[in-house]
Amino acid sequence: MAVFTPVSLQDLTPWISSFSLGSVSNIRGISSGIENSNFFVSTEKGEYVLTLFEKLTFDELPFYLNLMQHLARKGIKVPAPVPDKNGRILHSLHGKPACLVTKLVGDWQPEPEALHCAQVGDMMAKMHLAGQDYSLQQPNPRGLEWWKKTVPLILSYLPVKTSFMLQDELRFQEEFASTNLYWKLYRGPIHADLFRNNVMFDSTRLTGFFDFYFAGCDSWLFDVAVAINDWCIDPGTGELDSVRVRAFLDAYHAVRPFTLDECAAWKTILRGAALRFWISRLYDFYLPRDAEILTPHDPCHFERILRLRIAQPAPELVL
Numbered sequence: 001m002a003v004f005t006p007v008s009l010q011d012l013t014p015w016i017s018s019f020s021l022g023s024v025s026n027i028r029g030i031s032s033g034i035e036n037s038n039f040f041v042s043t044e045k046g047e048y049v050l051t052l053f054e055k056l057t058f059d060e061l062p063f064y065l066n067l068m069q070h071l072a073r074k075g076i077k078v079p080a081p082v083p084d085k086n087g088r089i090l091h092s093l094h095g096k097p098a099c100l101v102t103k104l105v106g107d108w109q110p111e112p113e114a115l116h117c118a119q120v121g122d123m124m125a126k127m128h129l130a131g132q133d134y135s136l137q138q139p140n141p142r143g144l145e146w147w148k149k150t151v152p153l154i155l156s157y158l159p160v161k162t163s164f165m166l167q168d169e170l171r172f173q174e175e176f177a178s179t180n181l182y183w184k185l186y187r188g189p190i191h192a193d194l195f196r197n198n199v200m201f202d203s204t205r206l207t208g209f210f211d212f213y214f215a216g217c218d219s220w221l222f223d224v225a226v227a228i229n230d231w232c233i234d235p236g237t238g239e240l241d242s243v244r245v246r247a248f249l250d251a252y253h254a255v256r257p258f259t260l261d262e263c264a265a266w267k268t269i270l271r272g273a274a275l276r277f278w279i280s281r282l283y284d285f286y287l288p289r290d291a292e293i294l295t296p297h298d299p300c301h302f303e304r305i306l307r308l309r310i311a312q313p314a315p316e317l318v319l
């Protein structure tokens with residue numbers, strides 16, 4: 001279930017007249033997704049995706065929408081926000097912030113292979129480089145500051161040993177964030193949530209990254225680590241698959257070579273990326289915002305991944 005705010009063809013007809021897209025012939029709610037209300041919209045000019053933002057505000061959205069526009073203009077495969085006749089990309093519909101973006105062809109890939117991972121690594125590196133001159137700034141909304149604020153809220157729900165492990169890892173990450181090494185890592189706008197279900201493929205061809213609504217400025221390596229912890233694992237165990245890891249990292253490195261500092265930080269950042277989703281999943285599990293709607297993701301999955309990343313040597317960033 002995902003359409004929280006219904007939109008009818010009658011609602012859309014006057015609304016779409018502020019765009020140069022001709023008339024609208026169809027609107028279909030999209031059933032996946034749990035954050036926003038999404039619709040496929042057919043117009044005389046083609047197919048688009050309409051999003052009504054259920055939580056993000058008018059003040060928060062310019063960072064995300066302008067980033068997508070900036071990246072799309074530089075040839076990065078992402079949905080491009082469609083400007084209206086006055087050039088505006090952020091709108092209002094039924095009192096909610098809304099935008100129209102280009103529709104990506106294809107579907108997400110639930111069982112990626114090396115050829116998928118290589119394309120994601122390649123496009124991510126290109127996206128990081130393209131984001132270097134993006135003018136808006138926003139810290140990663142699910143970065144260290146959010147971890148520090150959120151962990152105390154969930155500790156009381158956890159078995160004592162688990163809560164110790166969570167606090168130990170948070171301390172470890174805080175110490176790392178105070179080192180010179182951490183601050184020497186390349187940083188800029190990152191997607192920060194580039195899981196399998198946020199990348200579209202048309203058969204085996206990558207057609208775009210989407211769902212930028214957790215993006216923020218953080219280390220590029222953190223973006224790589226988030227993706228590796230999802231694209232290159234056995235979902236049953238969390239173990240890394242060396243073939244897919246190599247395909248991803250080599251493709252990224254071929255576009256934007258990893259630095260020696262990044263090699264030194266890699267294991268810690270991989271752990272941090274696992275911690276980030278362990279915390280958010282614990283938070284959604286124990287403190288759900290809309291209990292009747294959300295089916296929370298399994299937090300244990302990322303507890304398992306974190307334990308593995310702590311126990312095992314990290315894969316070589318560069319061979």
Ligand SMILES: Nc1ncnc2c1ncn2[C@@H]1O[C@H](COP(=O)(O)OP(=O)(O)OP(=O)(O)O)[C@@H](O)[C@H]1O
Pocket residue numbers: 002030032033034035036037038049079101102103104105197210211
């Ligand atoms: N630009 C796009 N082109 C094609 N399909 C899209 C596009 N944007 C969204 N979709 C479709 O809508 C679905 C839901 O989108 P999305 O993942 O952004 O949902 P959400 O509710 O915003 O976030 P979440 O993934 O956190 O639940 C996607 O799985 C995809 O099928």
Ligand SMILES: N[C@@H](CCO)C(=O)O
Pocket residue numbers: 193195214277280281297
């Ligand atoms: N990708 C996240 C959910 C959306 O941010 C997760 O799997 O926990």
